Amino acid sequence: MGKLAFDVDFHPSVNLVATGLIDGDLHFHRYSTDNANSDPVRVLDVHARIESCRAARFIKGGRALLMGSPDFSILATNVKSGSTIARLDNTHEAVTNRWISLMESTIASIDDDDCIKVWDTREYSCYNSFEAHEDYISDITFASDVMKLLATSGDGTLSDCSDRFADPSSNSINTMLKLDEDRIITGSENGMINLVGIVPNRIIQPIDEHSEYPVKRLAFSHDRKFLGSIVHDQMLKDLAFSLSVLEP
Template identity: 80%
Template sequence: MEINLGKLAFDIDFHPSENLVASGLIDGDLHLYRYSSDNTNSDPVRVLEVHAHTESCRAARFINGGRAVLTGSPDFSILATDVETGSTIARLDNAHEAAVNRLINLTESTVASGDDDGCIKVWDTRERSCCNSFEAHEDYISDITFASDAMKILATR
């Protein structure tokens, strides 16, 4: 499968149960594409285009069973977008004091975000609020993973 996005992609994520892929682009846009899972040569179809951020869209992650997609940006914001309608569910302006680089699902109701200053924040998606914060590194968070069996977050810089 090949998708010509027209712009540089910073991040992609596959939907957990549907043939959808989300891409966060350098111009701040979020694109969703539907693709075929069989071996036909049908091109992916863009089903959603949202101007999510004023700066680049560095992180994109499906949440809530794929009903929404989160994006993060150097404009310090995190945006939750409805996958079906493209409408904004929630926008956290100034979610971090530095550029948001990474997003990850932790549980059904929590996600984590990492920024350019090495800070990781855990967010309660029901309350739309930060429930924990860690000064994990002195430099940017390049990636985050979650060990659910041990309830531990691992971050790299």
């Protein structure tokens, strides 16, 4: 990629991955599921004219992508043309660092000051805002069956409305993905990617590691054949991923 990547997201239905870079650019690559050794092909560069792309997320069934910037703006971009659909200024009082899809037309954003906002993507409007931690929130995921957000914090804890527990490795958790109703995948400051059980709360097994760099973002491909990870080494790492390997 040539520049540091802050976020990664896979298209919800086709073999396309987007990375948001430190210089504000957005890169789209197509990848092959038939040949894991083939290199991804860059198909579109978007020069968004923002300070940097701290958060990126496909919305509207993959037709658009949201970007969050340190200038507190949100930019919606057309995935086919790279043109701007909408721009909102002063959306947070701190830098937006993560997006998560909740429902078809609803997403949530978090910032560096522990604020979570819920947005309607049809009108690009915020209709709810709340705080959940005393320390900053590093990542969130959504349990749709019980309508709950699961959050990781810079103090090394996981929480929702009913429970909180510490990572036994005592490292800051930077990012996570929901695997199923009982397990999540976490990326930590020490470079480890772990499979973590929820009730009982435990690390089930390590999946991979970036030995020299903290893991900043994790994302599944639309068919869950690939798990993408980002660290600050200018590389997007695709791990061939099989759910059968991680059966409970």
